[in-house]
Amino acid sequence: QSALTQPPSASGSLGQSVTISCTGTSNDIGNYDYVSWYQQHPGRPPKLIIFGINRRPSGVPDRFSGSKSGNTASLTVSGLQAEDEADYYCSSTVGPNNYVFGTGTTVTV
């Protein structure tokens, strides 16, 4: 199973928005509504920020939103803040409790 494809980097100014794409295939993103997104700051473990394509865990700001169209999922961070500077990874299931992560995107604010 190949990693999902994300752009290596994305950037935006404070208060602006940035959107990160995550491209898979009909075997993963295209076949399941189980896309999740994780934020990772340097030296820290990943943190869940989006699950089920567009649902946010308690405590995650509504500046983070997700969507999916066909084989591609997207994460949008609106109203960028300095603390949003991090690496972001998408993930999808590829079958019962089998998973694949994206290649990761570094967001610079």
Next chain:
Amino acid sequence: QLIERGGDLVQPGGSLRLSCSASGFTFGDYSMTWVRQAPGKGLEWLNFIRRESYGGTTEDAASVKGRFSIARDDSKGIVYLQMNSLRVEDTAIYYCSREADSGWHFDLWGPGTLVTVSS
């Protein structure tokens, strides 16, 4: 919380067993997984073990199938990762994570433990 232990320097071809201790939640009610991250690289899903009420069965990524295996001890609240025939490219931080109650994503992560495979 989750705390991984067991990371070490090991020679190529060697074996290592990692453990991940859970606290603050009913461990047996959750499925668990291991994910790794090579230095400067992305996340890679490795192994998954279902909670006992779902059979306690396991899933393995193709990249580690036959070399890595996952197990759990619900009486101790620990999930293990047995790694055999280690290769230089297995050098990474290894994270254990909990699958959320609603499934299909991971809502709790440990800080990770570093495994270095080198001669």
